């Protein structure tokens with residue numbers, strides 16, 4: 001079976017790998033560099049920490065575990081960082097909300113350990129304790145991923161199974177014949193035929209769907225992650241501090257972001273104002289004993305539009321009424337890539353559809369009245 005995958009982010013790369021290892025002839029097309037858009041800007045925190053809906057929480061939990069299976073199959077887990085996550089509440093109100101969340105997570109059987117703030121350095125010696133810290137929680141099962149590295153490893157494995165990856169090759173439109181998607185059309189007008197086309201084009205899926213007369217949007221709010229210079233900190237845990245989230249990045253760098261900083265993004269220049277970068281670094285340094293705010297510089301700022309289906313929930317499956325067209329897109333794609341790509345590949349090659357994907361199917365988007373948002377992605381990222 002010949003399958004074209006449009007998009008080389010974490011979802012396209014994962015799906016291409018899962019299909020290639022099942023013996024499909026896979027061609028993946030990526031308009032830029034693989035892993036260069038949302039997957040590059042992502043905090044890539046693998047979690048089911050604040051998912052409002054039980055089935056969605058469960059899907060995230062399954063995927064967190066399945067990343068380990070991917071690491072074993074790839075024989076490389078260097079992209080998977082298992083440090084856990086600490087969340088600190090800096091006000092009484094935040095502490096109250098945090099305890100309520102922990103109670104719900106315990107009902108779900110999810111590991112969340114409440115800490116006294118003075119215990120924080122035992123979990124990571126570079127975490128500084130402040131008087132206004134009311135309470136803290138350690139989530140031992142949560143991890144983060146180096147997504148560009150994971151994308152690289154997935155595509156390496158996919159090509160080892162015969163997949164062909166076309167970087168810097170934009171898909172101009174879908175090829176539709178007799179109401180059926182039979183391939184793609186490239187910018188130079190050439191056609192690539194396939195039995196099925198998988199749209200994993202993230203926030204740009206809407207443009208390709210519009211080409212076949214379907215109005216839908218997967219473009220959410222833009223977000224930014226600042227990465228500092230090498231050797232910034234020995235931090236080893238992901239840390240949600242009041243007003244900032246910070247995690248280690250390769251070479252002693254820190255990845256720092258906040259939803260508040262996202263709001264100051266300059267969409268003309270597609271970057272953050274310098275004072276916002278300075279403020280993010282100052283907030284991170286406030287919580288870390290080995291970071292000097294004055295001498296720490298942002299080395300890179302990655303900005304991307306969040307892929308965000310209209311109700312915030314994943315969209316995985318064949319598009320109803322258009323044979324040959326399959327979608328895989330979602331927010332929290334870093335967490336969900338492992339399970340959703342595996343299940344997508346299984347059904348693309350004719351396997352039984354999984355009940356785990358019930359409620360996340362495209363048909364809910366085809367009703368005359370689109371679904372209302374199920375949750376706020378910013379709240380789901382649990383940032384302030």
Ligand SMILES: Cc1cc2nc3c(=O)[nH]c(=O)nc-3n(C[C@H](O)[C@H](O)[C@H](O)COP(=O)(O)OP(=O)(O)OC[C@H]3O[C@@H](n4cnc5c(N)ncnc54)[C@H](O)[C@@H]3O)c2cc1C
Pocket residue numbers: 006007008009010011012029030031032033034035036037038039040041042043044045046047169170171172200201202203204205208222223224225304305306307328329330331332333334335336381
């Ligand atoms: C700031 C930020 C923070 C986030 N934090 C988290 C988090 O902590 N945890 C989490 O689980 N998720 C998080 N996410 C969400 C997560 O990163 C995304 O859900 C995931 O990266 C989506 O992967 P993707 O492959 O669908 O999209 P992308 O990585 O955007 O890949 C889509 C690819 O399709 C390509 N493309 C588009 N159109 C075409 C075309 N016509 N032809 C060829 N190629 C095309 C693009 O160039 C792009 O590379 C965050 C996202 C952002 C932006």
